[in-house]
Amino acid sequence: MTTERIEPEGVGLRSRRGPVLLAVMLSVGLVAIDATILATAVPSVVEDLGGFTQFPWLFSIYLLAQAVSVPIYGKLADLRGRKPIMLLGIGLFVLGSVLCGFAWNMASLIVFRLIQGLGAGAVQPISMTIVGDIYTVAERARVQGYIASIWGIASFVGPTLGGVFSDYLSWRWIFFVNIPLGIAAAWMIFRRFEEKVQREGRPRIDYAGTTLLAIGGTLLLLGLLEGGVVWAWDSAVSITVLAVAAITLTAFVLVERRAAEPVLPLWVLNHRVLNSANASALLIGVLMVGLSTYVPLFAQGVLGQSALVAGFALAAMTLGWPIAASLAGRFYLRLGFRTTMLLGSAVVVTGAGLLVSVGSTSSVVYLGFACFVIGIGLGFCSSPAIVAAQSSVNWQSRGVVTGATMFARSVGSAVGVAVFGAVANAVVASRLGGAHDDLEHLPADVLEPAIHDVYLGAAIAAVFLIVAAAFMPNRMTPVE
Known part of the structure; x- marks a missing residue:
């Protein structure tokens, strides 16, 4: 099978890139808002549907479906083209939204969130892959800055919309609002995004590898997310889930060695640029969980701030991130990829050091400033890292490497949840003589040292980020 694409140069394509980018940003916005919009509406949902003990699965099932499907969609985009997979993702997301809006009990809502997550799993990697296809190396960082800003906006808009819909309309509008936006994004992609995919022979789908990756990835993430929460780490359930995940993923590697079109080619694991990019993505996932989970908790439980102010402290990170992302292109074109990433890693370490120094007498402005520095x-x-990974391979492999990088970040987030949760609970147990499931209602003198140790863990992850960046080549010849 051979494929080729329309090159990013040319007046015709340049005139079409604006609407395509708008569609990509709208699609990413749907996914980003949906990650936060439901949180503030949980009381209304539970009051209407019941199932209080099941509601955490509304979030877990969505994240699991999204994370596990990302590398699979990446491979399909290389085999079939970006456009049909992007449209499939948007379609599944809209379908899941419609079904969620008509859910009749908590179990049905959880199942329909699974469908939404499967759609989101396509939208995220294919959006970034399309950007890699139609923009040059010099332009990609700026465009990714635009996309990163969508996540920052979503951190404000999502919870606000969730509260407004649940208070003044119905929680069901949280999902119905996705329908016109999703249709608009799909229409612009269908009408404006053109690609030429030439095939010799029929593409062979790696069904065995896809199945093993889906099962093994799901069990791994499930074990990391629920371990120490739903079941104890040393329980039979936890050991069984993680053991089966390890066996399944080992079988996946063996199958991929012989597959004609492997869903995740093993050469990805032996590629210097991709190893550095994926390791960086994993550590970024760890850091993001440490911030998004424990910064608001510290602001409220230790500094005594409101939920709104705590949200602003965390939002400082989402403000710094797109600013730096939009400027990064100038740096790596002039200084090189490794130098730019090392500079960024050093700034992260500095921000993590500021975070460690935050105490009960600190101001929330200082906390927000530390988050802003980390975001930069x-x-x-x-x-x-993403631009280097995409630029190191040709069109036929760009979907795979983009999906692998995003999957690594999802794994990092799951690892962060597990490790930081264990660290915080260990401190709480030493203070109170036992583990405590509800950190939000702990006294400040117990909560502060627990979160302080989490911040220390984040600082250690930031140091490892420097190591990951050091393996990135400084210069490379882009592969088109």
Whole structure:
């Protein structure tokens, strides 16, 4: 099978890139808002549908479906083209939204969130892959800055819309609002995005590898997300889930060695640029969880701030990230990829050091400033890593490497949840004589040292980010 694409140069394509980018940003916005919009509406949902003990699965099932499907969609985009897979993702997301809006109990809502997550799993990697296809190396960081800003906007808009819909309309409008926006994004992609995919022979789908990756990835993420929460780490359930995940993923590697069109080619694991990019993505995932989970908790539980102010402290990171991402292109074109990523990593370490120094007498402005510094650093790490990964391979492999990088970030987030949760609970147990499931209602003198140790863990992850960046080549010849 051979494929080719329309080159990013040319007046005709340049005139079409604006609407395509708008469609991509709208699609990403749907996914980004949906990640936060439901949180503030949980009380209304539970009051209407019941199932209080099941509601955490509304979030877990969505994240699991999204994370596990990302590398699969990446491969399909290389085999079939970006456009049909992007339209499939938007279609599944809209379908899931419609079904969620008509859910009749908590179990049905959880199942329909699974469909939404499968759609989101296509939208994220294919959006970034399309950007890699139609924009040059010099332009990609700026465009990724635009996309990163969508996540920052979503962190404000999502919870606000969720509260407004649940208070003044119905929680069901949280999902119905996705319908016109999703249709608009799909229409612009269908009408404006053109690609030429030439095939010799019929593409062979790696069904065995896809199945093993889906099962193994799901069990791995499930074990990391629910371990120490739903079941104890040393319980039979936890050990069984993680053991089966390890066996399944080992079988996946063996199958991929012989597959004609492997869903995740093993050469990805032996590629210097991709190893650096994926390791960086994993550590960024760890850091993002440490911030998004524990910064608001510290602001409220230790500093005594409101939920709104705590949200603003965290939003400082989402403000710094797109600013740095949009500027990163100038840096890596002039200084090189490795130098830019090392600079960003050093800024992350500095921000993490500021975070460690935050105490009960600190102001929330200081806390927000530390988050802003970390966001700046992450922007200078993340964008060059993705651009370098996409630029190191040709069109036929760009979907795979983009999906692998995003999957690595999802795994990092799951690892962060597990490790930071264990660290916080260990401190709480030493203070209170036992583990405590509800950190939000702990006294400040117990919560502060627990979160302080989490911040120390984040600082250690930031140091490892420097190591990951050091393996990135400084210069490379882009592969088109």
